[in-house]
Amino acid sequence: MTSLNEEVFPDQASNVPVRKVTIRINGENRSANVEPRLLLAHLIRQGFNLTGTHTGCDTSNCGACTVLFDGQPIKSCAMLAVQADGHDVMTVEGLATASELHPIQEGFKDEHGLQCGFCTPGMMLTAKALLDENPDPTEDEIRWALSGNLCRCTGYQNIVKSVMWAARKINNQAAN
């Protein structure tokens, strides 16, 4: 297979018109000219160079490519880049500020919520959407919310603990 850029970005041989898409990604508007068949996951990774979003399967099963689309977790490998035109997307790079990790990231660090780290960006974004909606989830609610994100390493125990850690921290911050 040729390189990703040649494969997915407009080439002269194709008569399919390209489209300009503008996405608000991690708070910043970014544009690209894309072929309609480019997946959002690939635009994020190869077009915008935000390689924290991973792709782990060809069947939209694994959840490694999860991003927040208008605040909701979606699998960016099951959406065309053109569909995101005009929408708000948050990737894992949007979690931390310049000086501080997000409490969810701190939780994963503190509770050893990752091993290889491949699933982690997706896990953290799904967890963020959960905590935005339900700041004090039970263990069951966390497991339920994360059930579309697969992890091959951790056995999930520490991932659940990490999210609980983050919930406590966020709630303590809110109380102070």
Next chain:
Amino acid sequence: MYPTRFNYESPKSIAEAIALLHQGGGEAKILAGGQSLVPMMRLRFAAPEMIVDINNIPGLDYLTVDADGTIHIGALCRHSDLEKSSLLMAHQPTMAAAAPVIADPIVRNRGTLVGSLCHADPQGDWSSVMMALGGIVVAQGPNGRRSIPAADFVKGPFQNMLAFDEIAIEAIVPAPKGIPNGGYLKLERRVGDFATAGVAVAVESSQGLIIRAGIGLTGVGGSTINATAAAQSLVGAPLTAGSIAHAADLAAQAAQPRSDHRGSASYKRQIVKTFVVRILSGVVESIERAA
């Protein structure tokens, strides 16, 4: 993998979308939630020349109930909208039971019930639910609208009854004539997997008698199975241990499972039977509680 090249259209109205489909002459495909179509295109099981994305057509994401109890589910109503609906929890137990077991939570944020019916996957959960409920698909094409019963909508595996230039606008669950009851049970190997076997039961009761029943089977045949004989055996009588066991046997007979990596044919048949008994026993309990 990447999908093959296609033209992308994003109409702002249903009329515009139908005109595009018509122009596409059978080579165009509607994109709703994309949770089946995009993976199929990536694997190149599907290679449409034109994609007609309906996500920018306003007013299709509704879930409403009429005064008489008729439920309308718009083409852009997502699985997660149905899962979170207090309306379904209060009025439509079969749908309320099915919504949380479709795919996984992330897929549910995008996938749609109507898209799922159109996809006509023998393993799809909503087709059997809609069959059990006597649901209807409303299709719109260049010549206007028509209603297609969910039981006739599926033509075969991954084939529906829509003409190439028709869009499924909404699914309808007709108003119940008695008190609606029922459930959906699905055996899956893990979250997000398709059903090893699934059973949808919808009954309506009045004065202790079952006045309408429907049973749909997921994943145990070349397409969704409407277990009509099993359902009919319940009508006109109260639910008893005997009538439940009889209906469960008939449903297991209606199943046409194949042995595969999810289990043997006889195992799947046994699951169908067990699920019919479990759902209907639950119905008996809830009728007794209400009395």
